[in-house]
Amino acid sequence: MAVEARTSDFGGKARVALNDPKLRANFRRAMDGLMSKRAAQFSDKEEWTALRARGAAVRARALARLPELLEQLEAKLTANGVTVHWAETTAEANAVVLEILQKAGARRVIKGKSMVTEEMHLNAHLEANGIRAVESDLGEYIIQLAGQAPSHIVMPCIHMNKVEIAELFAARIEGQPYTENVDELTAAARKALRDRFADADAGISGVNFAVAETGTLVLIENEGNGRLSTTLPPLHIAVTGIEKVLEKLDDVAPLLSLLPRSATGQVVTTYVNMISGPRKPGEKDGPKEVHLVLLDNGRSRVFCDTELADTLRCIRCAACMNHCPVYTRVGGHTYSFTYPGPIGKILTPQIEGLDCAGDQPHASTLCGACAEVCPVQIPIPDLLARLRTEAVHPTSIAVKGGGSGRSLAESLGWGGWTALYSSPLIYRISTRLLGLFGNLMPACTPMLREWTRIRSKPKFAAKSLHELARERGFSNDER
Amino acid sequence: MTSARDRILSRLKSAPRRTMPERPDWAAPRYGEGRMTQFRAMLEAAHADVREVSAAEWPELLRAILAGKGVDQVLFAPATAAGRKLAEAWATGEAPRLVPYDRPIEEMKPVLVHEVQAAVTTARSGIAQTGSLVLWPTPDEPRLMSLLPPIHVVLVDKARIVDSLADTMATEAWAGGMPTNAVLVSGPSKTADIEQTLAYGVHGPKELIVLVIGEAA
Amino acid sequence: MSKSGRPHTAYFFGTCLVDLFYPEAGLAGMELLQREGLRVVFPQKQTCCGQPARNNGHPDEARAVARLQLDAFPGDWPIVVPSGSCAGMMKVHYPQLFEGDPDHARAVAFSARVFELTQFLVEVLDAKLTDKGQPLTITWHPSCHAQREMGVVDQPKTLLRQLANVTLVENPREAECCGFGGTFAVRQADISAAMVTDKVASIEQTGAAQVISGDCGCLMNITGAAEKSRKAFTGQHIAEFLLERCHGR
Numbered sequence: 001m002a003v004e005a006r007t008s009d010f011g012g013k014a015r016v017a018l019n020d021p022k023l024r025a026n027f028r029r030a031m032d033g034l035m036s037k038r039a040a041q042f043s044d045k046e047e048w049t050a051l052r053a054r055g056a057a058v059r060a061r062a063l064a065r066l067p068e069l070l071e072q073l074e075a076k077l078t079a080n081g082v083t084v085h086w087a088e089t090t091a092e093a094n095a096v097v098l099e100i101l102q103k104a105g106a107r108r109v110i111k112g113k114s115m116v117t118e119e120m121h122l123n124a125h126l127e128a129n130g131i132r133a134v135e136s137d138l139g140e141y142i143i144q145l146a147g148q149a150p151s152h153i154v155m156p157c158i159h160m161n162k163v164e165i166a167e168l169f170a171a172r173i174e175g176q177p178y179t180e181n182v183d184e185l186t187a188a189a190r191k192a193l194r195d196r197f198a199d200a201d202a203g204i205s206g207v208n209f210a211v212a213e214t215g216t217l218v219l220i221e222n223e224g225n226g227r228l229s230t231t232l233p234p235l236h237i238a239v240t241g242i243e244k245v246l247e248k249l250d251d252v253a254p255l256l257s258l259l260p261r262s263a264t265g266q267v268v269t270t271y272v273n274m275i276s277g278p279r280k281p282g283e284k285d286g287p288k289e290v291h292l293v294l295l296d297n298g299r300s301r302v303f304c305d306t307e308l309a310d311t312l313r314c315i316r317c318a319a320c321m322n323h324c325p326v327y328t329r330v331g332g333h334t335y336s337f338t339y340p341g342p343i344g345k346i347l348t349p350q351i352e353g354l355d356c357a358g359d360q361p362h363a364s365t366l367c368g369a370c371a372e373v374c375p376v377q378i379p380i381p382d383l384l385a386r387l388r389t390e391a392v393h394p395t396s397i398a399v400k401g402g403g404s405g406r407s408l409a410e411s412l413g414w415g416g417w418t419a420l421y422s423s424p425l426i427y428r429i430s431t432r433l434l435g436l437f438g439n440l441m442p443a444c445t446p447m448l449r450e451w452t453r454i455r456s457k458p459k460f461a462a463k464s465l466h467e468l469a470r471e472r473g474f475s476n477d478e479r
Numbered sequence: 480m481t482s483a484r485d486r487i488l489s490r491l492k493s494a495p496r497r498t499m500p501e502r503p504d505w506a507a508p509r510y511g512e513g514r515m516t517q518f519r520a521m522l523e524a525a526h527a528d529v530r531e532v533s534a535a536e537w538p539e540l541l542r543a544i545l546a547g548k549g550v551d552q553v554l555f556a557p558a559t560a561a562g563r564k565l566a567e568a569w570a571t572g573e574a575p576r577l578v579p580y581d582r583p584i585e586e587m588k589p590v591l592v593h594e595v596q597a598a599v600t601t602a603r604s605g606i607a608q609t610g611s612l613v614l615w616p617t618p619d620e621p622r623l624m625s626l627l628p629p630i631h632v633v634l635v636d637k638a639r640i641v642d643s644l645a646d647t648m649a650t651e652a653w654a655g656g657m658p659t660n661a662v663l664v665s666g667p668s669k670t671a672d673i674e675q676t677l678a679y680g681v682h683g684p685k686e687l688i689v690l691v692i693g694e695a696a
Numbered sequence: 697m698s699k700s701g702r703p704h705t706a707y708f709f710g711t712c713l714v715d716l717f718y719p720e721a722g723l724a725g726m727e728l729l730q731r732e733g734l735r736v737v738f739p740q741k742q743t744c745c746g747q748p749a750r751n752n753g754h755p756d757e758a759r760a761v762a763r764l765q766l767d768a769f770p771g772d773w774p775i776v777v778p779s780g781s782c783a784g785m786m787k788v789h790y791p792q793l794f795e796g797d798p799d800h801a802r803a804v805a806f807s808a809r810v811f812e813l814t815q816f817l818v819e820v821l822d823a824k825l826t827d828k829g830q831p832l833t834i835t836w837h838p839s840c841h842a843q844r845e846m847g848v849v850d851q852p853k854t855l856l857r858q859l860a861n862v863t864l865v866e867n868p869r870e871a872e873c874c875g876f877g878g879t880f881a882v883r884q885a886d887i888s889a890a891m892v893t894d895k896v897a898s899i900e901q902t903g904a905a906q907v908i909s910g911d912c913g914c915l916m917n918i919t920g921a922a923e924k925s926r927k928a929f930t931g932q933h934i935a936e937f938l939l940e941r942c943h944g945r
Contacts, residue, residue, distance in 0.1 A: 015886050033675050054505035064499040067491035086484035138681055139672035155672060162674050186670060186678035193682065198592045214657045224626055224668040224683020231622050231660070232584070242487065249654040253645035254505055264671070267521065268609035271683070272663035280659055282618040285584035296483070300490040306497050325873045329890050363884050365877025365891075366751060367840035382792075388753030405753070414749060418757040421712070421743040422764050428740075434716060450885035454893065455920030458717055465710040465719035469738040474708075474726060476740045477771070 008348070008357040013334040023159055027331050030158045034322040037265020038373065055258045056377035058251040059313040066303065069212040069245045070294065076215025080277035082290045093295045094125040097204070097237055100291050101131055104235050106201035110193075112221065112229040113137035114206025115153050115316060116239050116295055119338045122204070133204065134196045136225035138189050145172045151332030153339060154263050154318040159331050193225075203229035203287065207240035208315070209255060210292070213248045216276045217292065220260065220269040227271055236287035238275070242294050243303075243312035255315060258375035262317040298351040298400070305398035307386060311346050313376045318343075320370035320380060326363060335360065342370035346383045354391045355401030361387040431464040507608060507643030514607045515691070518640050521610025525666030526679055527687040531637070537690050538568030541632060544688060545575050545597055554578050554591065554598035554628055558619040561601050561634055580624055591623055597630035602664075604647050605640035605691070611663040612689065613647065622660050631684040633664070637693030702821065705735040707775045707809075709765070711782045711912070712744035714933075718912045721933035725778040725813050728939055732821045741768035747785040750793060751878055759793055762786075766802050775809045776816045778935050779911050780842020783812040788845045812842060813935060814852040814910055827859035828944025834937075835867045835904035837895075837918060839911035843871060852910055852934055859941050869898040876917040892921045900927055907931045 017023055042048040062069060074084045085100075087093035097120075101109065109126065111117065111133050123133045123144070135144040139156035143149065146168055150156030157165070162180050169188055170178040176188050205226055209218040217238050219226050230236045246252065252274075260266040279286035303309045321327040321341025332340035337348045337357065345364060349357040361384045370380040387399070392410070394402025420426050438460030443452040451457075463471075470476070481489075510517045519529045532540050545553065556562040557579040566577055578595050580587065600620055602612040612633050616622040625631050641647045644663070648654070653661075668683030679685050706729055714722040726736045742765060750758035765786070769775050777783040787810040794803035817823040836856065842848040856864050875881070875891025895918055899907045907922075907929055909915050919931035 011884060011886070014884065018886050018890050030675055050503070050505045053503045057500045057502050060500050061502070064497045067488050070488065070491070086482065086487055088483045088486060092483055136682065137672070138670045142672065155675075157672060162676075165673055182673045182676040182678050185673055186681050190681055194592065197682075198588060213654055216657050222668070223670050223681040225681070227622075227626050227662065228682055231626065242491075249657070250645065250648055253507065253643070253648060256644065257507070268611060268663070268665045270525070270664065270666050270669055272611075272665075274657060274661040275659075276657040276661075277659050280618075283616075283659060284580060284582065284587075284618065284621040285623045286621075286659055294487075296487045300487050300494075303491055304494040306495055309494075309497075325875070325891055326884075326887055329887060329894075359883075362880065363887070365840065365873050365875060365880045365888075367873035367877070368844035369840070369871075369873065372844055385751055385753070388751070389755055390753070392753045393756070414752070414754045414757050417749065418754075418760050421746070421761040424741045424743065424764070424768075427743045431715060438716070447882065450882050451920070452924075453885070454889045454924055455917065456923040458916050458920065460716055461719045463719060465715045465722040465738075466740055468719050468723055469708075469710075469726070470740065472723065474736055474738040477737045 008336045008359050010334060010359045010363045013336065014330040017330040017334050022161070023331055024329060026159055026161050027328050030155070031322050031328045034264065038262060038319060038322065041261040041265050041267065051254055051257060052375050052377060054254045055375050056313065058246065058254060059315070059376045062246050062251070063243065063303070063309060063312055065247065066243070066245065069247060070242060072212040073210055073215060073245050076212065077292055080215045082215065082277055082292055085291060085293045086296070087293060088296045090120040090295065090297050093120050093239065093293055093297070094122055096293050097122060097239065098126065098129055098131070100235070100237055101126070101202055104202065104289065106235060107131055108196070108200050109133040109202045109204055110197050110200035110229050110233060111135050111140070112203065112205035112219070112226040113140050113156070114204065114239055115338060116206055116241055117204060118150060119297065120239070120295070122239070134193070136193050136197065136229055137221070138186065138223060141189055141193065142168065149333065151340065152318060152321065153316055159333065197228045197232050200233040202235040202237060203233040204237045204239065205230050207238050207244055207292070208259070209252055210240060210245045211249050211252065212245050214276060216249065216274050218252055219273040219275065220256070220271065221273070222270040224271060227273055230273060230275060231286055234287055235289045237291045237293065239293045239295065242296055242299050259315050259317050262319040262373065262375045301398050301400070302350045305396045308350060308383060308396070308398060310378050311350060311383060313378050314343050314347070315376055317375055319373040319375065323369045323373050325365070325367060325369065342380045343378070346380055346387060349387050350399060353401035354387065354399060355404035358391050358401065358405045361391070428466065431466065434460050435462050435464055507645040509642050510607050514640055514642060515637065517607040518605055518610055521607070522666065522689055525610055526669070527610070527666050527689050529689045529691065531691045531693055533694060534692050537634065537692055538565050541599070541690065542569060542574050546573070548630065550575050550596045550630065552576050552578050552595045554580055554595040554624055556600065556620040556624065557581055559601065561599065565599060580621055584621070584623060591627045595628045597632060598624040598628040599632045599634070600624050602633050602635040603639070605635045606644055606647060606663070607640055608643040609665055611644070611665040614662045614664055615658055616660055622662070625662070625664060626683050629680065629684055630686045630688065632688045632690065634690045634692055637691050640691070703734065703774055705737060705773045706816070707769050707771065707773050708736050708738045709742055709745070709769070709775050709777045709782065709786070710738065711777065711779045713912045713916070714778060717916060718933055721912060721936045722778055724933070724939040725776070725935035728817065728823070728935055729776060731942070732817070732823055737771070737773065739768040745782040745785040747782060748878055750785065750789060755793060759797065762790060762793060762803070763799060766799060766806050769806065772809065774811055774816065774820065775806070776811050776813055778813045778933065779913070780812045780839045780846045780848050781911050781913060783810050784841035784845030786810045812846045812848045812910065814855055815846060815848050818851040818854050823855065825855060825858045825938060825942055827861050827941050829859070829861055829941040831861045831863070832906065833863045833865060833904045834906045834908050835865050835899055835902040836870060837867070837874065837899070837907050837909040837914055838870060839909065839914050840873050842910055848910070855934070855938060856908065862941065865902045865904050867898050867902050869895070874914045874917050876913050881917070892917050896921050896925065896927060899929060905929055906937070908934050908937050910934045
């Protein structure tokens, strides 16, 4: 498993990724495909507008009632026979999961795909305590074999092409010959994992939506590994963030119509599991014990800021990263932490702190492609701008590491900028001087050095528009 | 000492209250007369084999389909109406051997994981919008039937095909009582994790055969 | 068709980038408005919309500069801006920026008067252009904020398609960001470089002789990279381009 990164080095990692033509080709191809599939799903603009407004409202309502809904969820699940656990930190959550497993004497765990367990680095924790956790989602299985972390929240091994996967399987799966045939590679994984499912003592999964009204855990997937992980072993542990709760079962329908279509352009996933409890007397299968671990890890802090709390609406569809011109070029590993792309750029600095991921909100042109496709209308560019503010002018204790981006040079720079642009007189003198002498500025000045590496130097006009407007007699009507 | 639960909840409760938006109007699509066409088209697009057949003839049709695939062991639910009908119809003539799911999984695991090649279950309803089958497992028809064998045959009553998930949730009042496990199935198991190339049968069934039971086919 | 609410006077907000680097684009914009019979007022007090400070986490500084613009455009005439990005700042972000400020109501009223140039020409003035230029193939580059904040997608193309001798070829990657993003181009210079390199390549692939845009920030980035790598195409602001076509250069 990847070692947990403590600080973000976006620029440095981006440089490495940008110089990897294979990686860039893998992402470009994949993102182009995902974008066109999504566009085909939402060609009816009226339907999209109404559906996403409903989706956004459903998520906003759930967050508005979050504490009471969590209590309701807990009560319902408990009544259904599910044991609910709460964890403030990832360390606490790891300890809870380990304790459940140890109490049950479980040594072998099969895992369905779960980004929250990635956030916890659960596999490494279990491994260190003598429990082998095998990932069963094909993409997760591939990156586990490769010893890597996911580079995308829906398609974990999207950074790899089939040649790399063929080489990995031939090297790491016993008796597996080299093949680039995708059906054969898939069959090899099925074969290798079949017995892991059968002999697992426990299954661990994530949760897409937790319905407070009925105490139902909704889990969507295409492969059937999620169903197997949550049905075949005698013990099922579901792990989720506290924000995934929904008010009503009816709220699932619009969100299910948004999530897979936004994610992969599928109208629905092959399987939609709705789990409401452990095996009842008389039932022949299903786990005898079901646990839900609710992880906070900074979410309740984020929740305290009503603007930034919109981050928690996210349903993890990954449309924002699929459409992000930055993500497409640098890939998921550049983001260092669990959640890459635009959602990661707003979530990571809030969870981990601006002091260790403060470069991420700035790794964006604020182009807005993410917000345009977000099925729950998270205003990602506005939140990026807000986090940039918190880094230099902290206003909210909800943001960890606020103020850590302050520097004297920057403060002086923006002070000068403000003086220039808020005084018509200074502005007029400055533009006149720049018009006269600006083009003498050498390309090696700090502001121009990066710019002119691949671009020609901008040319200052001899006369500003202000001057030309005066000369041409345009009215300066100040009333 | 307070618990993690109390600390999390008290932090959430101390947060400023926010306005709760109304749910804006949204309605899932309606298909009217085109319902069956949509249901079939969506399932077929997802690689499922859809057949319309009468209540009297489905066991024979199924016998022929499975024989064509060389299936010799079929898992079935002996205590359901469909299971009884299948057992009765296949009692005579050449047919795959019927294996009953009549004991807990702990006693059946090797049979389910490695032996049976197909299983027959019923669906509570079908959803036209997405081409989905609503499986509502019961003690007589357990969850793993639709998951472990490589071929999953599902019977759905044509009269129980509805427009959308929202529709069926509302009309059947799901929120009033959910089973241990309900699942929507919308095709055979698949993955696109390798270069976005579709491959079927990664962990669940490789084939999904849907028998839509209606008036004479 | 003359709309009932057709104004007789419009303010022009030139933008700081146009002021320093592309004044001819600004002049052309004002002339296009005059051709439609409008009186154009250019307040000499105007400077910058304040977006650079806002986008870099300095809302107080952005507000100080924005307040000067509120003062500079006191009349109730529309404010026309030859940039989707600066227009987006003034239309979408001013009300947020002045939340809780005594000038909030003034900012809201100001923002309601803001139009991007092509949007104003098409939606308010219903401008009709006559092309007197030589045959030419062009492609369009929309700025991110024009598309996504101002909703300006079809308006510039409506104008370009009125030009009889101009062939507009679509760039399949047109909607993708060119990679400028203000200080992003310096903070994440390598990513910005990769983005503009791709943008230049996608424009080159259309075979167009010129790329036309409504935003000088994008143009400075795209034509700067095209020039440095000696590409055959050039770039121009839509205001200047339209005016030249009408004059038959």
